[in-house]
């Protein structure tokens with residue numbers, strides 16, 4: 198189901214207001230890209246705008262216009278609480294329920310600000326006053342382009358905004374390899390290029406800025422930590438705290454690792470289990486019609502998209518992996534016949 202409150206939102210943003218833009222924890226390229234693009238756009242419409250993220254974002258995203266002004270809740274809580282309390286309007290970009298704001302969630306829930314969702318995940322929660330929620334689209338960043346168009350403001354999209362939208366589309370589609378069988382995605386990309394973006398350069402900023410230890414962590418993940426279960430068409434990687442410490446883990450260093458497990462022929466389900474402070478972060482990826490968001494929601498209290506989902510588990514690393522292995526037999530037939 199789609200929610201398209203464009204007309205109502207146009208009216209709500211017609212007068213200058215204090216606007217706070219929020220996005221999900223472990224912010225990725227689409228989260229940061231769509232939030233910063235929205236911020237630049239709203240500033241052009243004379244709003245006072247602040248972007249807030251629950252926790253830090255990877256360095257390879259720290260080039261988009263406006264990134265220096267992002268507030269990080271886990272680093273500066275009191276400043277963030279103040280920003281939440283002062284907001285007239287709070288946008289939720291690239292996530293579908295306030296729980297994904299982690300420790301910031303309660304403050305946002307208690308705020309009287311008008312809450313507006315812009316997102317591409319299925320089944321948005323009822324915590325928002327207005328929703329722009331479309332799931333058959335590459336990314337929230339692409340949706341944001343449509344949003345600006347629907348606001349009648351496409352002339353306000355400049356090169357800076359175009360770069361943010363490009364980053365969001367590219368990162369959420371694995372450089373245009375999934376969730377992108379849409380003509381409109383390519384039409385929008387063409388428009389972004391017409392605004393003068395250098396796609397090759399931006400792609401390098403995102404993907405070719407590994408530290409040596411990040412690349413070695415990737416090598417270790419694949420050579421030592423990959424488990425392949427051919428009978429279940431499944432492969433997974435386990436990284437403990439010690440593994441991460443050994444390779445001087447920095448936020449974002451495991452981004453993309455799970456995709457290598459999925460790149461094996463006839464492997465249709467891949468997972469990455471990562472031990473973090475007090476939680477195990479799980480990433481799921483799948484091919485074709487096998488829905489990992491359903492699996493993540495049903496067994497790990499997570500969610501996401503059909504082919505890319507995740508969860509944060511409070512069970513131990515061993516327990517989490519054991520649970521995953523336990524549920525595989527019931528999916529065996531489905532995993533065999535993915536199309």
Ligand code: 5GP
Pocket residue numbers: 223225297318479480481498499500501502505506507508509
């Ligand atoms: P990643 O594996 O890259 O961290 O996340 C892939 C996708 O899964 C994200 O775009 C997001 O949609 C979803 N996701 C990741 N972690 C969680 C989580 O803890 N809860 C929910 N509901 N979705 C998540």
Ligand code: MN
Pocket residue numbers: 227228291317336337369
């Ligand atoms: Mn997204």
